[in-house]
Amino acid sequence: MSKNSPIADVVMHPVRLRIIQQLGTRQVTTADLRAAMPDVPQATLYRHVAALVEADILAVVEERRVRGAIERTFTLGGRMAHVDQAELREMSEQELRQSFLTFIAHLGETFDRASTSDADGDYRDFLGFGEVQLHVTTADLSEIQARLSELLAPYLSATGPEHRTVTFATALIPEPPRRA
Known part of the structure; x- marks a missing residue:
């Protein structure tokens, strides 16, 4: 996978989504990832990390020698882990369904980990969690998204030990047009 691969091709894999979730807005080492994901074999984890680095989803911010090996520290890279509207439009119906189901499965896995390990x-x-139907125009939706981004911006970085990380997931699913 190269930096030119569609983001969906790169991130829509359960292990890669978990790696991205571990980073969030912080920096993590490969040892941190291994500790956070003990169910993923080390070789598999490293292979997925390498794919994310190659696609510029992860960036290496530090390398240091630890017992003869190189320990790398990662942060989210320049492309970030977000499928934009242009990429969503380019997906086939099957790719779109698969991407959404992967998102839902990952969200369920996140819930399971939180509820069983607390x-x-x-x-x-x-x-x-909940669901609400909004009645919006395209301009309304654009404003909601901009204001939500502005509202959440101060909470995207951990600032102290008293802060707890929570997953905030959104899904915008328009209803099909009504037939007369």
């Missing part, structure tokens, strides 16, 4: 039992204090 030692102090307070994850429900942070948990919420």
Whole structure:
């Protein structure tokens, strides 16, 4: 996979989505990734990290020698892990369905990990999900997205030990046009 590959081809894999989620807005080492994803074989993890680096989804920000090996530290790269509208339009119906199902599966896996590994039992204090139907124009939706980005911007970086990381997922699914 090269930097010219569509982002969806690169990130729409469960292991790669988990790697991207581990980074969020922070920096992680390969050792951090191995510790956070013990169910993924090391060779598989490294192969997916390499694909993400090659596609500029991850960037290497530091390399240091640890016991004779090179330990790399990663952050999200220049392309970021987001499928934009142009790429969504280029997908076939099958690719679009597969990408959405991968997203939903990853969200379910994130939920499962949170609900089964919360030692102090307070994850429900942070948990919420729901669905609401909005009645918008294209301009309205554009404004909502811009204001939501502005609202969330201060919370995209961890600033102290009292902060807890939560996953905030969105899905915009337009209803099909109504037939007369």
